[in-house]
Amino acid sequence: MNKSALFRIIIFMILALVLFELVAGKEGTWAVQEYPLIWLILGVLFLCAYLLETSVKTLERVLYNTLSDEAKERYDAATIARKEQEFSGIKSTYAKMLGSKPIEDEGEIELDHNYDGIRELDNNLPPWWVYLFYASIVFGGVVYLAKYHVFDIAPDQAEEYLQEVAIAEKEIEEYKKTAKNLIDVNTVTLLTDASDLKAGQGIFQDNCIACHKADGGGGIGPNLTDRHWILGGGIKNVFNTISEGGRDGKGMVSWKADLSPSEMAQVASYVMSFQGTTPAEPKEAEGEIWEDPDAPKDVAPAAPETQVDSTAVTFND
Amino acid sequence: MTSSKEYAELEWPIDIAIALIWVAFGVNLIGTLIKRRQRHLYVAIWFYIATFVTVAVLHIFNSMALPVNMFKSYSAYAGVQDALVQWWYGHNAVAFFLTTPFLGLMYYFVPKAANRPVYSYRLSIIHFWSLIFIYIWAGPHHLLYSALPDWAQNLGVAFSIMLLAPSWGGMINGLLTLRGAWDKVRTSPVLKFMVVAITGYGMATFEGPLLSLKNVNAIAHFSDWIIAHVHVGALAWNGFMTFGIIYYLVPILFKTKLASTKLANFHFWIGTLGIILYALPMYVAGFVQAFMWKQFNPDGTLAYGNFLETVNEIMPMYWMRAIGGTLYIAGMLVLVYNVIMTIRQGSAVTDELVEAAPLTRVSKKRTASEGWHTWLERKPLKMTLYATVAILIGGLVQIVPSLMVDDYIPVISSVKPYSPLELEGRDIYIREGCVGCHSQMIRPFRSEVERYGEYSKAGEYVYDHPFLFGSKRTGPDLMRIGGKYNDNWHLNHFYDPQTTSSGSIMPSYKWLIENEHDRSETQDKMEVMVSLGVPYSPADIENAPETMAAQALKIELSLMNDPDFAKIYNADKKYAQENGEEFVEMRDREVVSIIAYLQRLGTDIKVKNADDLSINLND
Numbered sequence: 031m032n033k034s035a036l037f038r039i040i041i042f043m044i045l046a047l048v049l050f051e052l053v054a055g056k057e058g059t060w061a062v063q064e065y066p067l068i069w070l071i072l073g074v075l076f077l078c079a080y081l082l083e084t085s086v087k088t089l090e091r092v093l094y095n096t097l098s099d100e101a102k103e104r105y106d107a108a109t110i111a112r113k114e115q116e117f118s119g120i121k122s123t124y125a126k127m128l129g130s131k132p133i134e135d136e137g138e139i140e141l142d143h144n145y146d147g148i149r150e151l152d153n154n155l156p157p158w159w160v161y162l163f164y165a166s167i168v169f170g171g172v173v174y175l176a177k178y179h180v181f182d183i184a185p186d187q188a189e190e191y192l193q194e195v196a197i198a199e200k201e202i203e204e205y206k207k208t209a210k211n212l213i214d215v216n217t218v219t220l221l222t223d224a225s226d227l228k229a230g231q232g233i234f235q236d237n238c239i240a241c242h243k244a245d246g247g248g249g250i251g252p253n254l255t256d257r258h259w260i261l262g263g264g265i266k267n268v269f270n271t272i273s274e275g276g277r278d279g280k281g282m283v284s285w286k287a288d289l290s291p292s293e294m295a296q297v298a299s300y301v302m303s304f305q306g307t308t309p310a311e312p313k314e315a316e317g318e319i320w321e322d323p324d325a326p327k328d329v330a331p332a333a334p335e336t337q338v339d340s341t342a343v344t345f346n347d
Numbered sequence: 348m349t350s351s352k353e354y355a356e357l358e359w360p361i362d363i364a365i366a367l368i369w370v371a372f373g374v375n376l377i378g379t380l381i382k383r384r385q386r387h388l389y390v391a392i393w394f395y396i397a398t399f400v401t402v403a404v405l406h407i408f409n410s411m412a413l414p415v416n417m418f419k420s421y422s423a424y425a426g427v428q429d430a431l432v433q434w435w436y437g438h439n440a441v442a443f444f445l446t447t448p449f450l451g452l453m454y455y456f457v458p459k460a461a462n463r464p465v466y467s468y469r470l471s472i473i474h475f476w477s478l479i480f481i482y483i484w485a486g487p488h489h490l491l492y493s494a495l496p497d498w499a500q501n502l503g504v505a506f507s508i509m510l511l512a513p514s515w516g517g518m519i520n521g522l523l524t525l526r527g528a529w530d531k532v533r534t535s536p537v538l539k540f541m542v543v544a545i546t547g548y549g550m551a552t553f554e555g556p557l558l559s560l561k562n563v564n565a566i567a568h569f570s571d572w573i574i575a576h577v578h579v580g581a582l583a584w585n586g587f588m589t590f591g592i593i594y595y596l597v598p599i600l601f602k603t604k605l606a607s608t609k610l611a612n613f614h615f616w617i618g619t620l621g622i623i624l625y626a627l628p629m630y631v632a633g634f635v636q637a638f639m640w641k642q643f644n645p646d647g648t649l650a651y652g653n654f655l656e657t658v659n660e661i662m663p664m665y666w667m668r669a670i671g672g673t674l675y676i677a678g679m680l681v682l683v684y685n686v687i688m689t690i691r692q693g694s695a696v697t698d699e700l701v702e703a704a705p706l707t708r709v710s711k712k713r714t715a716s717e718g719w720h721t722w723l724e725r726k727p728l729k730m731t732l733y734a735t736v737a738i739l740i741g742g743l744v745q746i747v748p749s750l751m752v753d754d755y756i757p758v759i760s761s762v763k764p765y766s767p768l769e770l771e772g773r774d775i776y777i778r779e780g781c782v783g784c785h786s787q788m789i790r791p792f793r794s795e796v797e798r799y800g801e802y803s804k805a806g807e808y809v810y811d812h813p814f815l816f817g818s819k820r821t822g823p824d825l826m827r828i829g830g831k832y833n834d835n836w837h838l839n840h841f842y843d844p845q846t847t848s849s850g851s852i853m854p855s856y857k858w859l860i861e862n863e864h865d866r867s868e869t870q871d872k873m874e875v876m877v878s879l880g881v882p883y884s885p886a887d888i889e890n891a892p893e894t895m896a897a898q899a900l901k902i903e904l905s906l907m908n909d910p911d912f913a914k915i916y917n918a919d920k921k922y923a924q925e926n927g928e929e930f931v932e933m934r935d936r937e938v939v940s941i942i943a944y945l946q947r948l949g950t951d952i953k954v955k956n957a958d959d960l961s962i963n964l965n966d
Contacts, residue, residue: 128523130466130467130523130526133526133527136464140464141468143387145385145389146455146459147459148389148455148458148459148464148465149458149464149465150464150465150468151464151465151466151467151468152467152468152469153466153467153469153470153523154467154469155467155469155470155473156470156519159470159512159515159516159519162511162512162515163477163509163512163513166508166509166511166512166556167509169508170504170505170506170507170508170509171505171506171509174501174504174505174508175501175502175505178497178498178501179498179501186497187492187497187500187790187791188791190791191791191792191793191796191802194792194793195793195796198643198647198793199647201645202645202646202647205645205646205647206646209645209646212646236849240836240839240846240847240848241835241836241847248910249835249909249910249911250833250835250836250839250908250909250911250912278830280833280905281833282833283831283832286648286652287648287649287652287653287797287798288652288653289652290644290648291646311910313910314910
């Protein structure tokens with residue numbers, strides 16, 4: 031089998047595969063995965079194409095052998111002539127777009143100077159290059175600048191940003207309508223499952239021990255084992271502190287970009303499990319003793335929460 | 348010791364030395380041209396003239412600075428203006444140091460090595476003038492989506508797009524010169540190197556306009572994509588062209604043949620493989636990391652909120668890059684060996700006497716049938732003048748408004764000059780080269796605002812001499828780091844970044860914590876800043892030592908909040924006292940200054956709620 035036949039078969043097979051995918055493929059999966067039968071069909075198609083190509087070739091050879099010598103010669107000559115004609119369009123377009131003198135005639139355009147043995151030809155500017163230059167001037171110098179600064183149809187970067195945020199806000203809103211089991215500061219509850227606490231411990235070790243120590247005894251950050259809380263105790267406050275961060279420049283950073291809500295719930299629950307344990311080197315207590323206002327045996331008035339105003343603007347003086 | 352301006356890091360005495368040397372080079376270059384005995388200037392010379400003129404202009408204007416002492420100066424420009432001047436310089440330093448002189452070399456060595464005439468004289472005229480005229484405008488594409496005004500950015504984009512054809516003019520004139528000599532390319536290592544070099548040039552100059560499109564730049568900027576892009580240019584175009592020239596020149600100089608063509612071919616293949624192994628992983632790393640930066644969860648949080656996740660993802664790429672670079676260097680060692688062996692087998696060179704008749708006088712005006720450009724080619728001074736005009740136009744249009752127009756940068760009244768301690772801390776930030784890995788430029792993208800905070804405004808940088816936007820994020824942006832972490836976090840992070848950020852690839856900066864900080868020149872620095880337009884009052888300067896001491900003490904006290912730190916610090920102090928050693932108080936150490944600076948960063952308009960921004964901005 032010759033090259034062109036092989037080429038035709040490959041193209042045919044690719045075409046068949048693409049058609050199958052277009053017709054039977056679904057989003058996210060491949061049609062050939064969904065219906066393994068397609069492999070079989072493709073196999074049969076391949077066999078057919080192969081047989082067709084070989085039989086045509088064989089037929090051609092048989093017929094060729096029946097020709098007289100003279101006819102054979104004529105046939106060969108015609109084949110060669112046809113071969114030469116192949117791609118002549120592309121070849122001539124290329125030559126035209128390059129616009130250069132053939133090498134044999136280049137003496138005609140050789141300039142009369144000679145620099146240290148270097149000669150120069152004076153070929154025309156390649157037309158494709160000239161068109162490219164014009165096109166880039168029209169696009170860059172005219173269309174692009176006009177779009178922004180004459181007709182004002184393209185948004186400047188500040189507008190672009192506002193559009194991006196507006197689209198995202200809409201999408202998030204849509205998502206929250208349908209999404210289930212969303213955890214936020216209002217719905218979070220103390221998790222007690224061993225698996226949740228274990229996950230919480232892992233998150234704590236990866237992210238929190240740099241400031242709070244592995245046993246919660248505190249270092250850069252406060253001691254988590256005592257009853258004193260700077261930003262309020264209880265699962266909701268702890269969750270909120272993890273999510274939003276603490277006091278600017280003093281407290282901890284916000285983790286909501288790093289941890290998912292369920293991860294924050296897990297690590298908050300793990301933090302709560304430190305209550306009453308005795309760390310190796312406890313840091314002295316900071317903040318006030320926190321009483322749960324919702325606790326059933328609530329007798330004493332709850333300590334006021336020392337939550338910072340999260341919308342406060344900080345100025346430098 | 349660094350001015351922190353990219354490709355222009357050297358301090359002012361060295362800048363002056365460079366300027367002097369460059370002038371000497373120019374005198375020699377132009378003087379030789381005047382004394383020449385060849386009537387017309389060959390195209391290679393045009394490119395050398397443009398190189399000399401433009402590099403001189405760029406170097407002088409970008410290096411404008413006021414010195415504090417021999418080794419320290421502050422850029423004359425501030426913030427956005429400084430960025431604009433720097434990237435006018437930076438982009439064109441590439442253009443006129445790595446492109447035009449190498450095109451000149453190409454125009455000499457490619458026709459020589461291939462023994463073929465240059466393809467097209469008129470193409471060389473058109474692409475030379477269009478290249479040097481358009482190139483100079485393209486600088487602002489390094490500042491897309493930054494706080495630079497939109498019109499300047501868009502002008503940069505437009506001219507970058509127009510730059511494609513002029514750049515490719517050089518490539519096609521080089522490659523088509525090889526017409527009829529491609530059989531030689533197969534056997535000659537010299538031509539092989541040159542062909543890959545020119546092809547690399549074509550690829551890099553196609554990618555350049557592509558990268559300057561805003562939507563492509565939004566992905567590529569700050570990522571390793573840019574690293575890949577410049578290394579295709581540097582390793583293929585500049586490196587391989589140089590290697591080809593060396594392999595061509597050394598045997599001729601020593602009247603012998605190359606010691607080993609086999610080794611030269613080996614160098615070619617190992618070098619090509621090195622470039623591929625270097626560039627491809629950087630493309631992948633750039634793509635992967637940029638898309639991770641931008642990825643959101645459906646609930647609106649960042650998918651990779653921890654910057655380190657995105658760094659760890661591309662670590663294998665950094666290893667592959669190291670392998671590619673090693674191969675490339677190994678190839679260069681092979682070249683050195685081959686050159687030495689060639690020189691050793693060469694014969695002693697006797698001077699060849701070359702004679703040329705002096706030029707006969709011809710009319711200064713154009714003679715009959717003489718083309719305009721042909722006439723210009725016998726007028727080296729005129730040619731230099733015209734080239735200067737061509738390269739000045741773009742710079743003037745872009746930069747002069749930034750220095751002249753009053754409302755070029757909208758004023759933000761809450762932005763105040765740095766305190767003396769913060770200014771000193773900023774100098775440490777500059778000295779340690781933090782800007783190499785950390786940007787201070789939050790682009791107006793949802794993903795960046797979510798990760799780093801409110802996007803950067805031009806008015807926030809008005810006291811930044813020099814600007815510290817940065818151009819690569821190996822680490823996260825620090826524009827709004829102020830107030831994010833507490834002082835102890837920063838101290839621990841400088842001491843050992845992995846303790847606070849596990850998996851961090853930042854090196855330790857222990858010496859900042861140990862070294863005493865010399866703050867004896869603070870007042871001089873403030874004086875210089877006043878000359879540059881920073882509104883420190885005389886009282887500010889006079890009271891600087893006290894203000895500085897008070898702020899440093901405040902930070903020392905806040906550090907004491909960490910019992911571990913207090914314990915170690917007090918123990919050190921006690922040990923020093925008992926042993927009669929000198930002890931530097933924490934407040935006098937370098938780390939306190941840089942913490943002061945970091946805690947200030949971006950806080951002038953820092954808001955927790957974006958809606959509040961309007962009350963802070965002055966329009």
